[in-house]
Amino acid sequence: MFAPSARRKPKQRRAQQTVEAVLDAVVKILKRDGVDAVTTNRIAEVAGVSIGSVYQYFIDKRAIFLALHDRHVEEIGRLVERTIVEHAASSLENVLRALVEAVVDAHAPDPKLYELLHTEAPHRAEGARHLAERLRGALRLVISSRMGELKIPSDLESVLFVVTHMVDALSHGAVLRRPPRMSLAEAKEEAVRAILVYLRA
Amino acid sequence: MFAPSARRKPKQRRAQQTVEAVLDAVVKILKRDGVDAVTTNRIAEVAGVSIGSVYQYFIDKRAIFLALHDRHVEEIGRLVERTIVEHAASSLENVLRALVEAVVDAHAPDPKLYELLHTEAPHRAEGARHLAERLRGALRLVISSRMGELKIPSDLESVLFVVTHMVDALSHGAVLRRPPRMSLAEAKEEAVRAILVYLRA
Amino acid sequence: MFAPSARRKPKQRRAQQTVEAVLDAVVKILKRDGVDAVTTNRIAEVAGVSIGSVYQYFIDKRAIFLALHDRHVEEIGRLVERTIVEHAASSLENVLRALVEAVVDAHAPDPKLYELLHTEAPHRAEGARHLAERLRGALRLVISSRMGELKIPSDLESVLFVVTHMVDALSHGAVLRRPPRMSLAEAKEEAVRAILVYLRA
Amino acid sequence: MFAPSARRKPKQRRAQQTVEAVLDAVVKILKRDGVDAVTTNRIAEVAGVSIGSVYQYFIDKRAIFLALHDRHVEEIGRLVERTIVEHAASSLENVLRALVEAVVDAHAPDPKLYELLHTEAPHRAEGARHLAERLRGALRLVISSRMGELKIPSDLESVLFVVTHMVDALSHGAVLRRPPRMSLAEAKEEAVRAILVYLRA
DNA sequence: CATGAATGAGTGTTCATTCAT
DNA sequence: AATGAATGAACACTCATTCAT
Numbered sequence: 001m002f003a004p005s006a007r008r009k010p011k012q013r014r015a016q017q018t019v020e021a022v023l024d025a026v027v028k029i030l031k032r033d034g035v036d037a038v039t040t041n042r043i044a045e046v047a048g049v050s051i052g053s054v055y056q057y058f059i060d061k062r063a064i065f066l067a068l069h070d071r072h073v074e075e076i077g078r079l080v081e082r083t084i085v086e087h088a089a090s091s092l093e094n095v096l097r098a099l100v101e102a103v104v105d106a107h108a109p110d111p112k113l114y115e116l117l118h119t120e121a122p123h124r125a126e127g128a129r130h131l132a133e134r135l136r137g138a139l140r141l142v143i144s145s146r147m148g149e150l151k152i153p154s155d156l157e158s159v160l161f162v163v164t165h166m167v168d169a170l171s172h173g174a175v176l177r178r179p180p181r182m183s184l185a186e187a188k189e190e191a192v193r194a195i196l197v198y199l200r201a
Numbered sequence: 202m203f204a205p206s207a208r209r210k211p212k213q214r215r216a217q218q219t220v221e222a223v224l225d226a227v228v229k230i231l232k233r234d235g236v237d238a239v240t241t242n243r244i245a246e247v248a249g250v251s252i253g254s255v256y257q258y259f260i261d262k263r264a265i266f267l268a269l270h271d272r273h274v275e276e277i278g279r280l281v282e283r284t285i286v287e288h289a290a291s292s293l294e295n296v297l298r299a300l301v302e303a304v305v306d307a308h309a310p311d312p313k314l315y316e317l318l319h320t321e322a323p324h325r326a327e328g329a330r331h332l333a334e335r336l337r338g339a340l341r342l343v344i345s346s347r348m349g350e351l352k353i354p355s356d357l358e359s360v361l362f363v364v365t366h367m368v369d370a371l372s373h374g375a376v377l378r379r380p381p382r383m384s385l386a387e388a389k390e391e392a393v394r395a396i397l398v399y400l401r402a
Numbered sequence: 403m404f405a406p407s408a409r410r411k412p413k414q415r416r417a418q419q420t421v422e423a424v425l426d427a428v429v430k431i432l433k434r435d436g437v438d439a440v441t442t443n444r445i446a447e448v449a450g451v452s453i454g455s456v457y458q459y460f461i462d463k464r465a466i467f468l469a470l471h472d473r474h475v476e477e478i479g480r481l482v483e484r485t486i487v488e489h490a491a492s493s494l495e496n497v498l499r500a501l502v503e504a505v506v507d508a509h510a511p512d513p514k515l516y517e518l519l520h521t522e523a524p525h526r527a528e529g530a531r532h533l534a535e536r537l538r539g540a541l542r543l544v545i546s547s548r549m550g551e552l553k554i555p556s557d558l559e560s561v562l563f564v565v566t567h568m569v570d571a572l573s574h575g576a577v578l579r580r581p582p583r584m585s586l587a588e589a590k591e592e593a594v595r596a597i598l599v600y601l602r603a
Numbered sequence: 604m605f606a607p608s609a610r611r612k613p614k615q616r617r618a619q620q621t622v623e624a625v626l627d628a629v630v631k632i633l634k635r636d637g638v639d640a641v642t643t644n645r646i647a648e649v650a651g652v653s654i655g656s657v658y659q660y661f662i663d664k665r666a667i668f669l670a671l672h673d674r675h676v677e678e679i680g681r682l683v684e685r686t687i688v689e690h691a692a693s694s695l696e697n698v699l700r701a702l703v704e705a706v707v708d709a710h711a712p713d714p715k716l717y718e719l720l721h722t723e724a725p726h727r728a729e730g731a732r733h734l735a736e737r738l739r740g741a742l743r744l745v746i747s748s749r750m751g752e753l754k755i756p757s758d759l760e761s762v763l764f765v766v767t768h769m770v771d772a773l774s775h776g777a778v779l780r781r782p783p784r785m786s787l788a789e790a791k792e793e794a795v796r797a798i799l800v801y802l803r804a
Numbered sequence: 805c806a807t808g809a810a811t812g813a814g815t816g817t818t819c820a821t822t823c824a825t
Numbered sequence: 826a827a828t829g830a831a832t833g834a835a836c837a838c839t840c841a842t843t844c845a846t
Contacts, residue, residue, distance in 0.1 A: 014805095040841055041808095050807045051842085061841065132378055157380050158391040162371065165378075166395070169370030170363065177333055177366075179358050190359040194367070197402040198395050215830080241816055251832045252817080262816065416809080442837055443812095452811045453838080463837065534780055559782050560793040564773065567780075568797070571772030572765065579735055579768075581760050592761040596769070599804040600797050617826090643820055644829095653828045654821085664820065811843075822832075 019057050021047040023068045030116055040064075072117050076106055077134035084138050092149065092199065095142050096167075097192045103171035104188055111175045118172075136164045143199070150199055159199070166195050220258050222248040224269050231317055241265075273318050277307055278335035285339050293350065293400065296343055297368075298393045304372040305389055312376045319373075337365045344400070351400055360400070367396050421459050423449040425470050432518055442466075474519050478508055479536035486540050494551065494601065497544050498569075499594045505573040506590055513577045538566045545601070552601055561601070568597050622660050624650040626671045634716055643667075675720050679709055680737035687741050695752065695802065698745050699770075700795045706774035707791055714778045721775075739767045746802070753802055762802070769798050 025047035029038045040061050044051040058064045083102045087095040107114045140160055143150065152159055174187035226248035230239045241262050245252040259265045284303045288296040308315045341361055344353065353360055371392035379388045427449035431440045442463050446453040460466045485504045489497040509516045542562055545554065554561055576589035628650035632641050643664050647654040661667045686705045690698040710717045743763055746753065755762055773794035781790045 039839085042840095044808090052807050052844085053805080055842070056805070130378070136380075155387075155391075157383055158387060161374065161380055161383060161388060162391055162395045165370045165374040166367065169366045173362065173366040177331070179337075179362055182358055182362060186356075186359060187362060190356075190363055194363045194399050198398050201398040201402075240814080245833090253819085253832050254830075256817070257830070441835080446812090454811050454840085455809075457838065458809070532780070538782075557789075557793075559785055560789060563776065563782055563785060563790060564793055564797045567772045567776040568769065571768045575764065575768040579733070581739075581764055584760055584764060588758075588761060589764060592758075592765055596765045596801050600800050603800040603804075642818085645819095647829090655823085655828050656826080658821070659826070807844105807846080809843105809845095811841105813839105813841100815839075816837100818834105818836075820832105820834100822830105823828105824830095825828080 015057065018047070018049055018053060019067070021049060022054055022057065022064060023071055026064060026068055027113065031110065031113055035116060069117060072114070073131045073134065076103065076131055079103075079106055080135055080138045084142055088145075092142070092146055093192070093196055096195050097188075099138075099142075099167060100171050100174075100188050100191050100195075103167065104174050104184065107172065107175045108184070115176060132164055132168060135168060136160050139163050139167065152199075162198065163195060166191070166198070170194065216258065219248075219250055219254055220268070222250060223255055223258065223265060224272055227265060227269055228314060232311065232314055236317060270318055273315070274332045274335065277304065277332055280304075280307055281336055281339045285343055289346075293343070293347055294393070294397055297396050298389075300339075300343075300368060301372050301375075301389050301392050301396075304368065305375050305385065308373065308376045309385065316377060333365055333369060336369060337361055340364050340368065353400075363399065364396060367392070367399070371395065417459065420449070420451055420455055421469070423451060424456055424459065424466060425473055428466060428470055429515060433512065433515055437518060471519055474516070475533045475536065478505065478533055481505075481508055482537055482540045486544055490547075494544070494548055495594065495598055498597050499590075501540075501544075501569060502573050502576075502590050502593050502597075505569065506576050506586065509574065509577045510586065517578060534566055534570060537570060538562055541565050541569065554601075564600065565597060568593070568600070572596065618660065621650070621652055621656060622670070624652060625657055625660065625667060626674055629667060629671055630716065633719055634713065638719060672720060675717070676734045676737065679706065679734055682706075682709055683738055683741045687745055691748075695745070695749055696795070696799055699798050700791075702741075702745075702770060703774050703777075703791050703794050703798075706770065707777050707787065710775065710778045711787065718779060735767055735771060738771060739763050742766050742770065755802075765801065766798060769794070769801065773797065 022043060025043045025045075026038055028046055029042055040054060041051055043064065044054045047054070054064075058067065079102050080099065083098050084095060087098050090098070140156070143152065143159065143163070144156070170187075170191035174184060174191060178184070178187045223244060226244045227239055229247055230243055241255060242252055244265065245255045248255070255265075259268065280303050281300065284299050285296060288299050291299070341357070344351065344360065344364070345357065371388075375385060375388035375392060379385070424445060427445045428440055430448055431444055442456060443453055445466065446456045449456070456466075460469065481504050482501065485500050486497060489500050492500070542558070545552065545561065545565070546558065572589075572593035576586060576593060580586070580589045625646060628646045629641055631649055632645055643657060644654055646667065647657045650657070657667075661670065682705050683702065686701050687698060690701050693701070743759070746755065746762065746766070747759065773790075777787060777790035777794060781787070
């Protein structure tokens with residue numbers, strides 16, 4: 001076909017719209033009334049579709065949460081990947097800073113929502129993609145492309161294990177669990193510093 | 202009497218036994234059949250008490266999960282505190298290694314259970330004590346008692362923020378999310394190394 | 403179409419059918435097994451609908467009883483109003499006799515049921531229409547349209563207060579609490595005589 | 604024995620005290636929190652006795668309400684009987700006025716409570732004494748002792764049927780259901796007038 | 805495909821009652 | 826007798842899911 005991505009079959013577009021409306025509805029209810037208010041009938045109502053239509057696109061309630069979680073992972077994943085590409089030529093410090101910044105900024109506007117997405121969504125379900133895997137992939141690129149500069153010791157995998165968890169935990173921690181008197185900026189700065197120190201050791 | 206604290210009022214002992222039986226029952230069901238199988242009637246059955254008795258000690262189902270989460274936090278909290286006391290005279294490296302070891306060992310026997318405890322229990326509820334707070338308190342002691350050796354820069358709080366999240370995330374990560382080919386021992390070792398590097402920087 | 407009112411929107415007709423079926427079910431259970439047997443699940447079963455459907459039309463159990471009470475009040479109310487209209491040209495004695503007759507006959511087939519409706523239904527709830535109000539309205543019409551004949555003294559409201567309670571209490575009393583050796587006919591006759599004597603005084 | 608009624612066995616006195624405490628507790632809860640709050644455990648708590656003791660004196664919950672209803676009937680019954688005795692020498696008008704006055708005054712302080720006593724208590728239960736019977740007995744005395752003055756027609760029972768219901772319904776009506784702009788005094792007065800008119804006809 | 809009324813298994817919870825102490 | 830912790834049958838009600846229209 002000539003412009004395959006530009007024009008979809010109306011059916012598919014319709015489907016995509018419904019799926020998005022459903023996921024947005026979940027987010028809306030989650031924010032407004034909490035997890036317990038998220039019932040399938042309420043989702044349908046808020047999404048403006050019939051409950052029957054919801055079940056046309058999602059096999060069960062679990063699948064809705066799974067899709068929402070996947071959408072979140074995809075969003076952050078893309079953000080992370082775009083960030084490292086954009087900073088391919090930057091110093092290590094700058095990539096890392098941009099990375100932490102990106103993750104923090106993505107979660108900052110609605111920390112509670114993303115907390116719920118991490119805790120309530122059945123993301124332990126089969127086939128759920130973990131954000132950590134995407135992040136690890138990205139960080140592997142960041143680090144391996146700077147191997148000379150970094151004189152990484154024996155095992156890259158060990159380093160990736162640590163760095164991935166540091167970026168993830170410190171970014172989320174900065175948004176959700178930083179000590180009372182610490183600013184978001186301070187938290188981010190110290191996080192970046194910590195990661196750098198580890199990588200340069 | 203020789204050990205006056207050994208004998209308590211039977212009433213209180215009975216109550217405590219029931220509470221423990223209920224919490225243990227939840228753990229048992231959680232492990233055996235998953236979260237959705239944890240119904241109040243099932244809890245009572247497995248705990249070997251009547252459903253009425255369960256409600257004598259817990260105002261509602263939520264309260265049961267909350268108590269379970271608190272018990273877990275208390276257990277790990279005590280473990281952490283005992284560990285730093287026992288290693289008061291050890292080198293920084295040894296305390297940290299012992300700390301990571303303790304947290305990892307506490308979670309290793311049943312990773313899935315503790316994952317559930319973190320994700321499914323309503324630990325966002327009012328009054329829930331976060332493990333992180335206990336850990337931060339312990340680490341404050343570890344670090345501030347070694348201030349000379351460490352030449353910690355300007356802000357102790359920032360350091361604590363980072364170290365707390367590193368211990369927590371890397372310990373849990375070691376148990377739950379380490380890369381396929383990495384052993385638990387390797388993960389622990391690299392975690393300790395990373396924390397040391399950061400603190401000595 | 404020829405009889406446009408004969409066909410309603412299926413939705414509304416369906417709903418009305420279910421509501422009626424539920425109320426009839428309550429009556430059936432009430433008569434057969436008493437008040438304590440009236441559980442929501444039993445209602446659904448006897449009504450031939452699912453318990454879920456019952457809750458589609460009634461917000462809670464209370465609402466079912468309220469609706470039943472309202473239906474009863476409406477039924478008797480209409481009966482009373484029809485009676486006075488039909489006897490607009492009759493003598494006072496005849497209207498009153500017809501009125502007492504109507505109320506008695508409406509309750510006679512199932513005295514116990516109507517006793518329950520008066521005592522068990524939560525008719526003290528908000529918005530519950532009292533039968534007495536309907537009756538008072540009707541009697542106001544009866545009396546005020548015969549003012550000349552009756553030379554009612556100063557206060558019509560006082561007279562209405564008395565007459566309303568006499569019709570209500572004597573009719574119900576005739577059905578439910580007349581002395582052992584008194585026939586229903588005798589009770590009705592004496593009731594009518596008493597009301598007439600009072601009005602003509 | 605010398606003074607049999609003055610001194611009871613302590614046991615019996617204790618029992619009587621408990622029974623009274625329980626009935627008073629029901630009244631207290633009824634007034635404070637409504638019918639649904641009247642649970643057996645709550646009764647025991649408010650009465651200041653153990654739930655076990657409640658069941659020592661009442662076979663089941665039903666029996667508690669029955670006893671409360673009986674106590675109420677007894678109270679009003681005695682009041683009615685005392686009134687007619689005290690007015691043995693009064694004119695018919697004065698006895699009736701005193702009677703209506705007595706019943707109204709007994710109910711006026713807490714209309715809602717007595718409404719509940721009439722509607723919620725299982726007074727249809729076996730063996731429940733009806734207030735109407737007591738009232739009928741008293742009125743039989745009032746009327747039959749004035750037979751000459753009254754030239755009552757053929758059937759005394761019919762007259763009693765009507766008068767009993769008039770006293771009962773108009774007294775209760777005066778307290779609970781009189782029209783908005785009618786004073787209690789007006790209602791009582793009109794009630795007495797109506798009964799007199801009927802009896803003198 | 806869309807609809808949404810209908811379904812009913814299953815839930816959390818209550819509360820009258822018992823009985824070991 | 827008195828206690829009150831324990832009991833568990835039974836309840837009102839929810840909500841994920843289906844399917845006739």
